[in-house]
Amino acid sequence: MAGNSDPLTPRAKLAVTAGKAVAAASRAAGRGSGSVIGGRVALKLDPDLLARLAQNLDVTLVSATNGKTTTTRLIAEALGAAGPVVSNALGANMPAGITSALAGGSEAKFGVIEVDEKYLAGVARDTDPKCIALLNLSRDQLDRAAETRMLAENWREGLSGTKAVIVANADDPLVVWAASSSPNVIWVAAGQMWKDDAWSCPSCGGVMQRPGDDWFCGECGFRRPTPSWALSGDHVLDPHGSAWPIHLQLPGRANKANAASSAAVAAVFGVPPQVALERMYQVQAVAGRYDVVQFKERDLRLLLAKNPAGWLETFSLIDPPPTPVILSVNARGADGTDTSWLWDVDYTRLTGHPIFVLGDRKLDLAVRLEVANQSFQVCETLDEAVQLAPPGRIEVIANYTAFQDLRRRVGN
Template sequence: MSQLPLRAQLASALGRTAATLSRATGRGDGSVIGGRVGLLLEPDLLRKLAADRRLALVSATNGKTTTTRLITAALRELGDVASNAFGANMPAGHVSALSTNKAAPYAVLEVDEKYLPEVLDTTEAGVVVLMNLSRDQMDRAAEIWLLAQKWRRALDGKPAHVIANCDDPLVTWGASTAARVTWVAGGQRWREDSWCCPECGGPLDRKAADWACRECTFHRPEPNWVLDDEDVIDPRGDRWRLNLKLPGLANRSNAAIALATAEAFGLAPHLALPRLREVTSVAGRYTTVERDGRSLRLLLAKNPAGWLEAFDVSSAERPIILSVNAQGPDGRDTSWLWDVDYRILNGRPVQVTGERRLDLALRLDVAGVPFTLRDSFGQAVASLPPGDIDVIANYTAFQAIRTEFGRAE
């Protein structure tokens, strides 16, 4: 990329210094404070740092951190890649990521759904990846059809190449104004937020993966890429067996999106796929940590769609610890717990902890799922016998567990 102007160089350097101090003093990983300092000194720093790079923006309600990591892994076949690997997905985090790796010719940035229009306008990214939309943090974000509408407006008239999941009607609607779209049939297990047509409000008829509005012409586009169980079928009809180390259907969907995105950058599937197979953990997700003879597998779930995917990965033979908070990053409103079908946990030893453990306890009681309430996560762990344990936690609860039991990449 071209040389930054002097003011931008100074802002970038001071931001990196702030990030280093944050890490050294144990206040955080520096991925936000460094960007805030840089933007304070040079408000246009993100635009300047993004210039002359081949850049992809990745946005969704669920899976954007994992998909960002997978795309980043694939593109390293082409060269150095800057990325916000730990999920700082607003402009300050983007500045930190790009500032940390100023020379990288490629960049992949996870973007909060609400911030996508602003970040796209600022960076003029060449590729935009859109995967799913479902209700999440309703006290902070708008209704999801409003987010999809903002995506439509942001993409209208932009030259960006969009990679979009055509199985999600809201994503399809949000992406449909783009100049160029590659459609991926990545699946949509959580459908409770997409039974109505976003174009006219009519009912959607859904048959297997296909969907169409009963009252207007809005329908599922023909996919270019298709996830078929363990395989991905590319636009030429070739099958690629995934064989990922990351577990679950959701991650196979993420990988299908990543392969399509890699090809948008000119990287063929046979070169991208080995890179995807090297990814074993994403910001602590799916990591196993050891404590006193117990192996704890950490799963993140922050909304009903995420809990559905976590249950898919979780093992029915293992006891399970559930931990829920309601701090700012989680959203203060825990009413979404009532949209999760917890009956799948029947028959397993269930431990409940977290700041909002009583909210979760009431939900489990109504669902008829036996559980034991614990005052702390450590107490929950100690109460279970040595062996394998699954842990499902929402965002700040998950981060607290990682801090206590050791952070993993």
């Protein structure tokens, strides 16, 4: 292993170069960013490459079911106040994509890395993070992800005894259970709108009691820890009791919660809340999410929602009725092929909105809306939906691959 100034062995350098070449070829062929295929090639040539690339970085890992990409971006902005940052900002969050991102950051001091929930323990082993942010756990991709209790157990086992500072959401019992095996946890009261995955105690299986914002298990005594940071309206409360205003261009309560967790992470690295929160204001959109685009002489706001918890938060952001809403759902590999989660979403929140339905699984969604007594029209294309929609800005809510399809169509 080389000295600290250059942790890369000749083999590692070859792996990085080959990975970049393959990524460039993939981009040139119009197959996306190439980061995943480039990372795969690089890791084949040097299986220890991720650990080597992380060696000289102060690493923060971010994992959750919802909000990973946005929170990763907010933390990266905040830490930029203290030095150069490398990040997988476009959301390629498995080992190959993470390796590709870090290979491009040779001058960086900080690595801020979004990690898919199932890979968190392994990536934490490889990257020796200083900090790990755990935001929430809820059901998602039912065909490929084990149920949430098992994910929480994997996190708990994988992170037990870690040297990293864990910044964890005190309002999500599954996250608290996962983080409780770690010696150094900073608890953030970030809130939890979606509670349907946390009615039974992750510790003993008993029924959770939820008086107000508190929660506890009446059977084993597992309970909400006392937070040192909190989201309070439009402010972040720090451990000293000071309230710092949150000014974001990103909409909604969920993003204020993401900002509160990000401020707590920034403080671990010595960036004060005021500086961290001011820098977060720069973020206008994250990988196309929240962008307002012009299409067919209309303003469309693009919103990503991938699972019941995400749809619930997204419905709270949209403009009031009679703003038209376009919903698009696919069930391809990256989305998860099981659409039964649609039945967990409360679509009565869309009452009064003209609704237009698109995507590979538009008929699944249409049946669900019918049962929820919503009036809607099924459309073949985005163009058709936009032409049928009444005047005014249109809210467009889509799951993962449907969102990418829409971005391509609007040229974003």
